[in-house]
Amino acid sequence: MKRTSSSECPYQAALSSSAPASHLPSGTWPPGPAPGLTGWGLLRRMSRNLLGTLAEWRQSYGDIVHLRMWPERQIIVSEPQLVRELLVNNHDALIRWERGIRVFSQLHGHSVLTTEGKTWQAKRHALQPSFSPKSIQSFVPAIAGATAKAFSQWHSADKDWPAESALTSLAMDVIVRMMFSCEIDEDARIAEQAVHDTARAANAEMYWPASWPDWMPWKRKKRQAVNVLSRLIDRYIQARLQLPPAAWPADLLSRLLELHREDSAAWPLKAVRDECMTAFLAGHETAAATLTWWTWCMAANAQAQAAARREVQEVLQGRVPTANDVPMLSHLTRTLQETLRLYPAAPVLLSRRSVRPIDLRQWQLPARTMFMVPVQLMHHDPRWFPDPHAFRPERFSHDAPEIPRGAFMPFGTGPRVCLGQHLAMTEMIVIAAMFLQRFEVTIPVGMPAPVPVFNISLRPSKPLCLTLSECFP
Numbered sequence: 407m408k409r410t411s412s413s414e415c416p417y418q419a420a421l422s423s424s425a426p427a428s429h430l431p432s433g434t435w436p437p438g439p440a441p442g443l444t445g446w447g448l449l450r451r452m453s454r455n456l457l458g459t460l461a462e463w464r465q466s467y468g469d470i471v472h473l474r475m476w477p478e479r480q481i482i483v484s485e486p487q488l489v490r491e492l493l494v495n496n497h498d499a500l501i502r503w504e505r506g507i508r509v510f511s512q513l514h515g516h517s518v519l520t521t522e523g524k525t526w527q528a529k530r531h532a533l534q535p536s537f538s539p540k541s542i543q544s545f546v547p548a549i550a551g552a553t554a555k556a557f558s559q560w561h562s563a564d565k566d567w568p569a570e571s572a573l574t575s576l577a578m579d580v581i582v583r584m585m586f587s588c589e590i591d592e593d594a595r596i597a598e599q600a601v602h603d604t605a606r607a608a609n610a611e612m613y614w615p616a617s618w619p620d621w622m623p624w625k626r627k628k629r630q631a632v633n634v635l636s637r638l639i640d641r642y643i644q645a646r647l648q649l650p651p652a653a654w655p656a657d658l659l660s661r662l663l664e665l666h667r668e669d670s671a672a673w674p675l676k677a678v679r680d681e682c683m684t685a686f687l688a689g690h691e692t693a694a695a696t697l698t699w700w701t702w703c704m705a706a707n708a709q710a711q712a713a714a715r716r717e718v719q720e721v722l723q724g725r726v727p728t729a730n731d732v733p734m735l736s737h738l739t740r741t742l743q744e745t746l747r748l749y750p751a752a753p754v755l756l757s758r759r760s761v762r763p764i765d766l767r768q769w770q771l772p773a774r775t776m777f778m779v780p781v782q783l784m785h786h787d788p789r790w791f792p793d794p795h796a797f798r799p800e801r802f803s804h805d806a807p808e809i810p811r812g813a814f815m816p817f818g819t820g821p822r823v824c825l826g827q828h829l830a831m832t833e834m835i836v837i838a839a840m841f842l843q844r845f846e847v848t849i850p851v852g853m854p855a856p857v858p859v860f861n862i863s864l865r866p867s868k869p870l871c872l873t874l875s876e877c878f879p
């Protein structure tokens with residue numbers, strides 16, 4: 407592994423790879439690429455190809471890379487133990503990167519995703535029970551219902567099945583049923599486009615030092631998309647408020663409105679709206695991306711698809727899955743875990759900023775340092791995952807060599823770990839099981855492998871289409 411030269415890191419000259427674990431003089435930074443005058447060139451490289459650039463830097467400089475981008479100093483950490491040291495042991499020294507949060511807040515408002523400190527803690531505490539493994543069992547019929555409805559609309563023999571758009575509509579219907587006890591119908595396409603447009607706008611703005619106001623003429627598309635999504639959420643909330651509380655169904659919105667009724671100062675309707683928006687966006691985008699990649703992995707690995715289908719047939723015997731079946735589908739679960747390893751929907755965690763000094767290995771990193779955790783880089787590291795680009799669900803078997811703690815973290819780690827991780831896994835297992843009961847998926851002749859790009863979530867660079875056929879057990 408290439409170590410830094412003194413020209414690349416002026417403070418680093420005296421450090422060898424066998425440096426003792428004692429602190430270096432303050433002002434000493436880990437190795438990293440030469441920043442030039444301002445370091446903004448590094449930012450430009452990242453905005454063009456974030457994942458490729460981070461991989462190159464890890465190759466050249468190791469597990470802790472320093473980027474000097476005036477006026478910031480950023481540290482990229484990609485070693486499992488160090489990442490846990492940062493996000494678990496030092497969680498109280500970190501806040502989310504203010505610029506990223508400002509961009510997200512334009513749509514999410516002040517939700518559990520975008521707040522910090524005591525405000526975040528209160529929201530997380532209030533929401534957690536609705537997302538516990540036990541609570542989400544009651545959502546399984548809604549997930550199965552949405553899936554059956556989607557399947558009835560798909561052509562059972564389709565050479566050019568629009569996997570990504572079909573699964574995004576399905577994931578959106580699932581989250582709307584779980585949150586609002588309603589089905590998404592004619593709104594789905596418009597909402598899908600609006601989600602796409604806001605994600606693109608957010609992705610671009612993330613790399614600017616500040617945002618132009620949204621009323622600028624060239625931001626019309628974003629403005630319209632934000633309005634579409636806000637109106638969608640507001641409509642569901644208003645419809646619920648027309649009902650007497652005794653008639654409210656047992657779903658996420660009712661739980662939030664109960665909080666509002668109990669303490670309207672802590673939970674004004676705006677706070678209810680913000681949580682709904684976050685759950686709607688975070689709850690379908692990532693699941694849709696993962697299911698899309700899973701269909702690709704199944705199409706590209708016919709044996710793994712057949713093995714998963716055999717398990718589904720043995721366990722379900724043609725039945726619709728119930729909550730009790732989910733833990734029995736262990737091989738199927740491993741195909742989803744392996745998909746999340748290869749294509750983590752959140753390939754880079756939201757950046758953090760330290761509010762006090764943090765020690766990582768021999769480095770003492772001062773307050774205000776920024777930290778980035780590239781999950782995908784860790785998932786593709788041959789030290790933890792031999793032959794890292796191969797699709798091998800058996801890596802996650804009980805009898806496989808142990809995966810080091812922190813090396814696989816598609817849902818993040820520490821107190822800000824994904825709130826919806828159990829929901830996401832249950833949803834994806836139920837949809838995947840029903841998919842394999844009914845369909846076989848293959849790669850259209852001559853189609854190249856899709857190229858993953860970072861657009862808030864990890865998506866194929868072009869909409870993924872596959873060949874779908876009915877499967878007769």
Ligand code: HEM
Nearest residue numbers: 519688689692693751752755756817818822824825826830
């Ligand atoms: C495959 C599906 C999913 C993946 C890969 C995923 C991934 C993640 C990751 C990596 C984080 C942590 C980000 C960070 O530390 O910076 C996160 C946070 C979060 N996720 Fe998910 N997520 C998924 C599904 C869901 C679902 C279904 C929901 C809810 C309905 C959800 C709601 C949230 C929320 C609210 C947070 C913020 C938690 C907090 O800051 O306390 N996610 N997700």
